[in-house]
Amino acid sequence: xxxxxxxxxxxxxxxxxxxxxxxxxxxxxxxxxxxxxxxxxxxxxxxxxxxxxxxxxxxxxxxxxxxxxxxxxxxxxxxxxxxxxxxxxxxxxxxxxxxxxxxxxxxxxxxxxxxxxxxxxxxxxxxxxxxxxxxxxxxxxxxxxxxxxxxx
Numbered sequence: 001x002x003x004x005x006x007x008x009x010x011x012x013x014x015x016x017x018x019x020x021x022x023x024x025x026x027x028x029x030x031x032x033x034x035x036x037x038x039x040x041x042x043x044x045x046x047x048x049x050x051x052x053x054x055x056x057x058x059x060x061x062x063x064x065x066x067x068x069x070x071x072x073x074x075x076x077x078x079x080x081x082x083x084x085x086x087x088x089x090x091x092x093x094x095x096x097x098x099x100x101x102x103x104x105x106x107x108x109x110x111x112x113x114x115x116x117x118x119x120x121x122x123x124x125x126x127x128x129x130x131x132x133x134x135x136x137x138x139x140x141x142x143x144x145x146x147x148x149x150x151x152x
Contacts, residue, residue, distance in 0.1 A: 025109075025110040025111040025114050026045055026110070027092050027093075027110055028042045028043055028044045028045065028110065028113075029043045029044065029045055030042070030043040031043075031087065031089075031095055031113075032087070033084045033085075033087050034051070036083065037054060037083030037084040037085060037100065038053065038054055038083060038084075039051050039052060039053050039054060039084070040052045040054070040057060040084060040087070040097070042113055042117060044114070044117070048117075050113070050116075050117035052113065052116055052117065054082050054083055054084045054099065055078045055082055056116070057084070057097060057106075057108070057116075058078060058079075058082055058099055058101075058103070059075045059076070059078065060075075060116065061097075061103065061105075061106035062106055062107065062108065062109075062112060063103070063105040063106040063107070064105070065103060065105060066103075066105075066106060079099075079100070079101040081100065082099055082100055082101060083099065083100040084097055084098070084099060084100075085098045085099060085100050085104075086098025086104055090107055093109055093110060094107050094108055094109040094110060095107075095108050095110075095113070096108075
């Protein structure tokens, strides 16, 4: 039986074996390196803008080398003074980023950057002392709740 390095070929042809759901993300309005390479700003359609730090992107690089670092537990050892040095658009679906440590193999699809942009950051949990921001309750739609919590 023919195989690839992961599964027997017969499984690859079985209907429903690979249930990848396509994520249709429109390209952002702009994508640019900011603050002398410290971050990437992505301005999404609809007016939403995201700032993704160079270290965050390096740690989550989808390249083979980035995946190997995560498998080996070395993704927390971010190189000192890491900066973004290169941004190359890849068609209408992704961007290739280069870093000051020489790593430039990561292709970041818009869907991945959109997912990164939706992840909470420390700034999402800091409340300015001068404001009276409401903290969402566990029953608020969209609020995080434990997986074993009952729905009301």
